[in-house]
Every structure is written in C-alpha cells, then in structure tokens.
Amino acid sequence: MNVLKERAQLIVQFLLEQEGPITVGRIAKHFHVSPRTVRYDLDDIEYWLRQREIVLKKAPHKGVWIEEVVRANDLLENVFSTRADQPYRFYSKEERQKIILGQLFDSTDYVVVEELANLVNVSKSTCYKDVSELEEWLKERNIELQKVPNKGIRLQAKERDWRRGLIDYLDSSLGDKQIIELLNVTRSDSSRLKFLLDNQLKTLFSSIDFMVVEELIFQIQKALDIEFVDAAFAGLMIHIGIAIDRLQNGEVIEMPEDRLANLVGSDEFEVIQQLLEDSPILKEQAVPAAEIGYITIHVLAAKLRKTNKIEGTWKTRDRDAKMMDVIREYVGKVSLEIGVDLTTDPSLMESMLLHVKPLIRRLEFGLRNRNPLLKELQMNYPVIFQACSKWAKLFNEAYRISLDEHEVGFLTMHLGSAIERRVQKDRKKGFSVAVVCSSGIGTSKMLSSRLAYEFKEIELLDEFSVLEMNEVDFVQYDLVISTIPLELEAGIKVIEVSPLLKSSEIEAIQRFLTAQDEHRFQSVNAKVSEIFQIIQQHCQINNMDQLIQDLGQAISNSGRSRAVKTENSGLDLWDFLTRHTIKIERVKTDMENAVRQTAKPLLVEGKIEEGYVDAMLKLVDTMPKHMVLCKGFFMPHAAPQDGVNETGMSLTIYKKAIQTDFEEDGIHAVLVVAAEDDSKHMKALQQLVDILNHPNIVDQLTECSDEKEVLRTLKRIV
Amino acid sequence: MIQILTVCAVGVGSSLMLKMNADKVVKGHGFKAKIENTNMTGALGYQPDILITTDDVYRQIKNIKAKEVVILTNMVSKKELEEKLVPALESVSK
Helix, strand or coil, rough: CCCCCHHHHHHHHHHHHHHCCCHHHHHHHHHCCHHHHHHHHHHHHHHHHHHHHEEEEEEEECCCCCCCHHHHHHHHHHHHHHHHCCCCCCCCHHHHHHHHHHHHHCCCCCEEEEEEEEHHCCCCHHHHHHHHHHHHHHCCCCEEEEECCCEEEECCCCCCHHHHHHHHHHHHHHHHHHHHHHHHHHHCCHHHHHHHHHCCCHHHCCCCHHHHHHHHHHHHHHHCCCCECHHHHHHHHHHHHHHHHHHHHHCCCCCCCCHHHHCCCCCCHHHHHHHHHHHHCCCCCCCCHHHHHHHHHHHHCCCCEECCCCCCCCCCCHHHHHHHHHHHHHHHHHHHCCCCCCCHHHHHHHHHHHHHHHHHHHHCCCCCCCCHHHHHHHCCCHHHHHHHHHHHHHHHHCCCCCCCCHHHHHHHHHHHHHHHHHHCCCCCCCCEEEECCCCCHHHHHHHHHHHHHHCCCCEEEEEHHHHHHHCCHHHHHCCEEEECCEEEEEEECCCCCCCCCHHHHHHHHHHHHHHHHHHHHHHHHHHHHHHHHHHHHHHCCCCCCHHHHHHEEEEEEECCCCCCCCCCCCCCHHHHHHCEEEEEEEEEEEHHHHHHHHHHHHHHCCCCCCCHHHHHHHHHHCCCCEEEEEEEEEEEEEEEEHCCCCCCEEEEEEEEEEECCCCCCCCCCCCCEEEECCCCCCCHHHHHHHHHHHHHHHHHHCCCCHHHHHHHHHHHHC | CCCEEECCCCCCCCHHHHHHHHHHHHHHHCCCEEEEEEEEHHHHHCCCCCCEEEEEHHCCCCCCCCCCEEEECCCCCCHHHHHHHHHHHHHCCC
C-alpha cells in the first residue's frame, strides 16, 4: 500500500502531535467518526508504517502511539506534502446535514445526490441516509422533499412554510451569536454578504443589498420610536431579506383575510407600507398587502430594548393595564412558589412588560422564538423554570395562547435575574466592571446579576449593548466582560464569556481579580514601609511586626484579613473524617465510579455541587499523577470555584485495588477533598501529611474490617 | 534565600501538602528557603530556584524558568522528596 487515505494521513499527524498514547475513543471524537472507523484506519496505518519500518505501538487501556516521531515526521513531510494545497475536511453528521439542507434551500432546481455526496466527502449511500433523516425535519415544517429519478431532489412547500423552514435552518446553522456577529461586522462595512457566502448560502441572498435593508429597519425604529434588541434586529434583517428575495422571484406569501384586516390600519402597518414604497429595495414593484402584513407581524413580534411610546392605535391603554395585571399576578404566583418575593422589584415589572408585549403578539401570530439558552436555563435554574412553567397558564388563559418552553425560558431569565439581584447583599466591594452584551435585555441583566453574585469584589456593574459601545469610555473600568469579541484600545482588559458563565470563565475572571487585588495589596505594602521608615526615624518601636501589621490593616482599610496563613489554622482532620464520611468498599470498581462514590456523602450534605465532581473527573482524566499522594493513595480534588459550598473530605478504602494507567499497583484509598478556600483545610492536610509519611499506612488501611477501625488506625498515628 | 515553588493543578490540595513536606526537608537539612505553593496558572508568574511537581503537571508549565526541577512520582512521600530535593538544594546553594 503506497497511499494512505486522507483521514488516515490526518490521524498519523494527530498521533505525532500527541505526547503519549491516545485512545481510539479520543481519536474518534476528534475526527467526528465512530471508533470502528478509526480502528479500520489504524489497521491501514499500521500496515503502511510497517512497510516503512516504523512500529505503531498499542497497549490495552492506553491507546496507540508512534515512538519514532522524528522519522515519522520526515515521512509525513515527504509523502503528504501535496495535502496542504487541497484542504480536506471531515464533517460530522450534523454538519453534513446542515450543508445539504443549505444547498436544498439555496437551489430552485433539482439537486443531484451525487453532487451533495461529493460536497460533504461521503459516499452516496451515506448521503442518502442523511437526506432521509432530513426528510423528518422537513416534514415537521410542512415541507415536502420531492425525489425524481434521474433529476434529483428539491424542496416543495407553501411560501409561508418555506420561509419558516429557512428561518429555522438559519437559526440552527448560524445561531444567535453568529447572526449578531454578522450584524456587527456589517455595521461598518458591507461584508455581510461575504459572511453569508462563507456559510454555504452562495446564491440565496446574492441579489439583496443588505445595507439598504438595514437602513429600512433603522427607519422603522425611528418612525415607530422603538428600539429592537440586537438579536431581533438581526432576525428582522433576515426576515425582510427573505421576503424581498422571494418577492423578486415572484413568490408571494398569502395571509388570511381576517388576520390581514387586523393589521391594516395599525401604525406599524402604515409606517412599513410607506417606508417600503420609498425604499430603493423594490424598484417600481408594487408590494402586496400580505407581504407588508408579513413584515408588520415580525416587527410587532420583535423583542424591544425600549419603547418610548405608551399609547398608539395598536396598543391601547386598556390593553397595557390588563397586561400589567396579568404580569403582577404571574410574578406573585411564581414568588410564592419559589419563596422569594419579587413583586416589589420595580425594574422586574418594567422589563416584564417590555418583554411580554411582543411575546403575546408572537404567539398570537403563531411565530416561534427559539431560546438558545433553554438547556442551560433548565439545568441551572430548575426551580425557577418549573415555577415559571407552571404559572404560564395565567398568560395562556388571559390571551388564549400557548407558551412553549422556549418562551418560558425567556420569562425564567427575567425572574432569575431579579432573584440574583436580591441575593447580592453584604458583598465586599471594590472593582468596577462593564458588561457588554449584544443580545436581549434578559441576558445582560442576568449576566450582570450573576457576576455580582459570584464576585463580591465587584462594586460597580454597568451594562452596555453593542450599539452603545462607541459612547462609553471603558478606561474608567477595571475590567470589561463581554459576550461578544471586542476590540478595545490597549490597556483595557476584556474577558469574553458565554451569557450563562461557565465555571472556566468564572475562574478566568477570578484569576484576573485576584491578580489585581495582589497588585493593590503590594501598593499598600509599599505605603506601609514608607510610613514605617518615617516612624523608625522618630520613635522607639516596641513590637515591630505588630506595628507593620496594624499599619497595613489601617491603610488597606478593606477589612479583608490578610493574616499570614499558618499551618495550624483551620479545622481538625477529625472534623472532616467521621464515620459518615468514611466507607469500606469490597466490590471491584473503576476510578470514575470510585470518585463519584466517594464524593457522594459531600454531595448529599450539600458541601459540593455536581459540577465539582465533574471538575475532579476532568482532572483525573488529564493529570492524575499529582493526586497520587503516596503508593496506593489517591486524592482527587478540584478548585474552590468549581462548586464547593463548604470545606469537606470523604474517604473510601477499596479492598480490591482500582486499576489505573497512572499507578502500577492500583489504588486502595480514595480521599475526596473539597476546599472552600486555601486555609480552612490546612490543619487537616498537615495531619494527613503526617499520616501518609507513616510506612505501610495504605496496607494497614486496606486490612481494616470496618469504618471504625479505619478511623482508629488513622488516629493512632496523629 | 532559596525560592521553592510547589505546583499542582488547582493549588489548594497536593501542592499545599507538598509544601508542608518540603518545609520539613529544608529545615531538617539546615537550609533556608522560602516555599510557596500555587496552581498551574499561578506558577507561570514565578521564576523559582527549585520547582517541585509531578510530570503531568510539569508538562503544562514547561516554560517556567527554574534552576532545578524536581519531579515526583508520589506527591507526599517524604523519602522520595528527600532523595530528590536535597541534591537540588545543594546545587542551587553553590
């Protein structure tokens, strides 16, 4: 065999980049293929390498690796040198289906399956499988997939369903974040089209000048005296873009008479009609009323950042008052359910009113609004979500609509942020932080509440949207936290986060704040020594250390105790290791299970969160060796910010050794340590060090017959 | 004074215990050293005389400039630490 398949070449390269063995499972994950496919490839690779006198090493539970890295690298350079010219990509099933769907939406004519297969680098039969799975997705949206022999496949649907399908596709393939990025990019130049081109929608929008569409929406905002949130703005651009594109192709949407009659005559309808007629988008082409109605519906349903207008022909005062009543009742019921009274929060009421108005219109018009944070919300705020979901019936009954879980998710965001606002009391203050968000009000409010909750050090939190950015002087802030990539002038620290703050992001912020704090602390120290020298010149000093410490306290004035950590501080080991937190296990198990098992008492007591267990397992996976304290004794632990509520420890003794690839003779003792800070567990760790320095301690522990004996054995040493 | 840095992944567990043991070894052999413990990210800000950690952690922080690097198999084995740390201490005090 002289030639390796493309993917096999990439796998060889991937192996060479590793610093040790890698499992088939990981390779499969990296290349988005099944482990079986990887095994077939590895067979080819092994044979290919052997011909070149290089051995592909394999070991059970470890994986595969290549030892002769230098020679293999040379081979790679010589043999594969052509590859760089022709980039070759492997797509996951999901990616493939998105590309195929894009092609189908993109083409007015039939598409040949073979071409699709070539496009996504798979066989024809795999491509057929992808297509038939897509058929389900399309059917849910009333779109038919026509298959004609010798011609190919194409989409067939009513105009309304076609547009809705395309919007869903754009939503799922671009995602809110990208759509907003798209908006940001083009605010300054006209590369919006390029962005769309990059996203496999080669011809879809080619005939539309998006700058003009953007201008149209700005005019709508101005004429109606409203402001859309960025995601809604981007969404509108796409809706109107599609409408215009379809109109130019002679495809016109239909709308039931009665619904249209409801819209005609409203402020919004008239403004949009006027603006469309004046706009250069549709040259001398009459815009049908149904099309104006379609755009009007989307404008009405778009989420608003703010509205300066209280009254109008569309929204009467009565309607607002009724809505406020329903909102008040809703917030009241949810408050009761979750045990936190939110009815007195004026800013919640305001934001709810702003949110609920378009929400009800959306549902009245049957428009769906995808909530990209739904899963995270359900996971992180289960109680609030449940309560919000339960009382959604108040809106359903009042407006004869039906809130789906995506809309409940948005309500959860508003109420969740109100709760977090309430929780942040008695926080130590200090830093000023600017929060930049591009999406809706709910997201930015929630993010800043969450930040205030996580970081007591933050004193000032200001929220800005991308649109306001140019007017803000960021120099006055210690830190800018943003959900979108920002380019600010040098010297301003920006941390990019996801709206719901992952633990790694919290960590990054924490690191920055700690470093800043350290910096401040040092300047206090400098001040102290300056004053100290003056005092020394003029006075007799009785207790030099005490004086320095007191001066430091007085100057830093933050009350933050900077006391020197001593190894005797903190609680005793026996405060943590008790009969309840020690266990003997006689059944053979693996390391992951052992960590979960040992962590359980701490989880049950609420000392740690599930996330802490996951963080430990991740470390066990990536760098377990530093947690092997001595032969057979393993101490999994993660960082305080990974989910520790209170310092705790728990120990399991395994009669049958746990086999691992990092400790030859296996592990007999697993001690989970959760530290809320770096001092409370100090004394206990010191005691543990003494115990572990005792010879044969692990053997002794393994021989114990019950939990009491384990405790006795440990105590005997200290 | 000799600067010693002990490093583990998160900086509140293993490295702390390692520091405690290192303290004893340093004092027991009549050296004077300032010993600090930290996590991997924290470690990048240091230029210690002696760096003590395990090889999986060291792989992540190879860029650190240290005069001597002590790699341990067991994080809390005083015997192993003594065997490896004392020569390092002697080497940097020269």
